[in-house]
Amino acid sequence: MDAEDVKVPADLLSPLPEDSWGVAQSEQHLNIHRYVRPWTSQDQQWVEQVQAQESSSLAVAQALADDVDCHIFPFTHFGKGRIKKLRISPDAFIQITLQLAYFRDRGSFCLTYEASMTRLFREGRTETVRSCTNESSAFVRALENGEDEECCRRLFRLASEKHQNLYRMAMTGAGIDRHLFCLYVVSKYLGVESPFLKEVLSEPWRLSTSQTPIQQIELFDLKNHPDFVSLGGGFGPVADDGYGVSYIIMGEDMINFHVSSKHSCSQTDSHRFGAQISKALNDIMNVLA
Numbered sequence: 001m002d003a004e005d006v007k008v009p010a011d012l013l014s015p016l017p018e019d020s021w022g023v024a025q026s027e028q029h030l031n032i033h034r035y036v037r038p039w040t041s042q043d044q045q046w047v048e049q050v051q052a053q054e055s056s057s058l059a060v061a062q063a064l065a066d067d068v069d070c071h072i073f074p075f076t077h078f079g080k081g082r083i084k085k086l087r088i089s090p091d092a093f094i095q096i097t098l099q100l101a102y103f104r105d106r107g108s109f110c111l112t113y114e115a116s117m118t119r120l121f122r123e124g125r126t127e128t129v130r131s132c133t134n135e136s137s138a139f140v141r142a143l144e145n146g147e148d149e150e151c152c153r154r155l156f157r158l159a160s161e162k163h164q165n166l167y168r169m170a171m172t173g174a175g176i177d178r179h180l181f182c183l184y185v186v187s188k189y190l191g192v193e194s195p196f197l198k199e200v201l202s203e204p205w206r207l208s209t210s211q212t213p214i215q216q217i218e219l220f221d222l223k224n225h226p227d228f229v230s231l232g233g234g235f236g237p238v239a240d241d242g243y244g245v246s247y248i249i250m251g252e253d254m255i256n257f258h259v260s261s262k263h264s265c266s267q268t269d270s271h272r273f274g275a276q277i278s279k280a281l282n283d284i285m286n287v288l289a
Contacts, residue, residue, distance in 0.1 A: 071259045071270035072231050074250075075278055078285060081252030086288050091211055092163040094247055094255070095131045096156065097284055100140045101276035102207055102243070106267070109137050110206035113238065116170035127170040128177035131209070135159040143287065152287050206242035210235070214248050222251040234258025241265045243273055255281075 080090040095114060103109060112132040118124030139155040169175055184201060187194050212232050222229060234246035237260055246258040257277060261268035 067262050067264050068236055069261045069263045069268070069270040070234070071257075071274045072234070073257055073259075073274055073278075074229075074231065075255045075257060075281060076253065077278075077282060079251060079253040079255055080249050082285070088160055088288070089164050090249055091167070092160040093284070094211070094281075095129075095163055095209065096136050096139065096159050097277065097280045098207065098209060098245060099132055099136045100143065100280040100284065101273060103140050103144065104280065105273050105276045109140075110242070111203050112207040113205040113209060114167075115210040116167055116175070118171060118173065120171060121173065127173070127175035129163070129166050129170045129175070130177075131163055131166070132207070133159065133162050133166070135162040143283070149287050156284070156288065204239040204242065206239045207245070208235070208238040208242065209245045209247070212246050212248045214250065222254070229254070229256075231256050232258070234260060236260045237262060237268075241267050243268060243270070245277075 083090045083093045095112075099109065099112070102112075109132050112130060114129040114131045115126045116129045118127050135155070136159040139152065139159045142155050143152050166175075180197065180200060183194070184197050187197060212234075214230075214232060229250055232246070232248045235244050235258075237244040240262055242261070244258075244260040248256040250256055257274060259270040259274045259277070261270045261273070
């Protein structure tokens, strides 16, 4: 049966009065005007509830955003070019620098997270490099205790080699944190309480770090057009009393840093920590050069 053969009541074919509340719609092949359901008090209550939830969510999001202490700065004294001339991994150099900066800022060491890619595996995402090691701590203590430069250089080399080895292990599936997470998931599935997992997974990551790759630098000349450089993006701290540090190695002579913490924590200050990072970079380079 065609639409034209359908008999439509005459009252539905008449146009809507101009003062009627509603929207007139015509169905395909049929000139039928339909009334929208009249607005009711229940509709008004529903709208008010949605608006209240939106306002509440906005207040929570605004409070979280306002609490972020973000400091973004470019380090231009040197970059990966000079670091590689020393036959040192730029990433290892920066990670050990962060250990020195954190020790100077807080007077202690902390569990440190560095993201490592696992692209060697199908659908691989990330693994964790725990970059606060005995070797990096030994170097920091030696430097801060005024040990001679030869001793500090030797300890730095050991710390750098340790970090590179940990990074290789993480990239090739020999890290520990994704395995710990799998054990956690299985324990929850089986309903098994594990004191070991409870303790190891409750430790706070007070220093969360990641190198952010950048792909635009091949599109223009950084030296002749430094104003075109983007500072990229970063992330917030994982722990309430910690720091989030994202760094981007830009070409041969620049490293951009994003440092974040929370205003609500009296122990942290992103600008102060940024200054410690810059000082630590220069101090380590002076020892190694």
